[in-house]
Amino acid sequence: MIRVVLPPHLRTIAKTGREVEIQVDGPVTQRSVLDALESAHPALRGTIRDHVTKQRRPLVRFFACEQDLSHESIDAPLPEAVATGAEPYVVVGAMAGGEV
């Protein structure tokens, strides 16, 4: 199982805890993880990436294994530790975001 850590606002939307586990069939990439996440939690569609273009929203960031993966190819394999569930894939709201 893949472990995904969600930021607080998205936990509210998805009605989950801090971390969710999802099943990914095939190669474990950012695209396949997010596809599986949105399939398991449809309310998250549009909140992390655009509905149509699938581009990451500008003030959302992706981390895993202490690396910022936000600018990596979404079709590149994720680290083995993520694929095995040893480490989570982390979705965060960028520090530059939010409202006063």
Add this chain to the structure above:
Amino acid sequence: MSGVRVLVGTRKGAFILTSDEKREKWDINGPLFAGWEMYHLKGSPADPNRLYASQSSGWFGQMMQRSDDGGKTWTTVGNQFAYDGVPGTHMWYDGTQHPWEFKRVWHLEPSLTDPDTVYAGVEDAALFRTTDGGQTWNELSALRHTKGHLWQPGAGGMCLHTIIQDPNTPGRMFFAISAAGAFRTDDGGETFIPINKGLISPYELPDPDAEVGHCVHCLALHPSRPNTVFMQKHWDVMRTDDGGANWYEVSGNLPTDFGFPIGVHAHEPDTVYVVPITSDQFHYPPDGKLRVYRTKSGGNEWEPLTSGLPQQDCYVNVLRDAMAIDKLDSCGIYFGTTGGQVYASADSGDTWNPIVRDLPAVVSVEVQTLA
């Protein structure tokens, strides 16, 4: 027993305030969707327990919520707002053309007859409609084809913020956009016409006959007289008696005719309320005194309503969707401020009391009159 349910949208969540018809004691429920910007919440006239809410975040974009039990529980519904066809361009601040880009839903207007049908006014300005309770949204794009290339953003963005359904003529609706002006459809959104004749915006629009481009802040009408519409423009309080074909100014003796909300008394079509704000350079009340102004003659003669409102050192603003009027026999008026206060009057504005004082900045206030 009758009562009211006040729906408050703030910068950091939503609040539901309920009271009986006396409107003296209030129950406060919230924050709902804590931490999210709640631009607007509104109940269905056809089913008061059906509520819709616009929820947005700079991080995570637009969300839509629906409640079927008066706000006790909520369900996330569809949040895909795709412009019809090629979005095209509108006027940008520097006079160049700029692509239409969806940012957020400003205003929700549930159908008068069908709880599953809702109109949504969005930024960048466009009109969307759902007929399946919010699951899917489709643009009524003829509006943007009404000289949309000449529309431009106001300071708050280019937003469709006012939607009014004529209760007597199915298919007739009024709209307002900053800064594009007022528009009307007579066929349920198939076609639209700009209705801005008589509006004067000399510094922004030197052409006195400009059909679009006016910064209209809010519209209001009384159901018994739907051809008479009142307008708070960026500057000037205006009135039309022919459904928008011609407008004339009724600012009269107001201390300033800049402001945002405007509302009409539930039982007196000539009684109208505004909240004068010093100017577009100073988004706070004149002289630090928070005063609602009321006319009982359809404009020009206005009286300040001050009892219970702060009359010194008050520097809050009242935004365009932040005033609402109930339908109880003794008509209630409500408004929220950017300082987080929500004030209520149960006697048509003669006296006021704060329901709450320390919410996040209030963006919108709506009220449901419950049987």
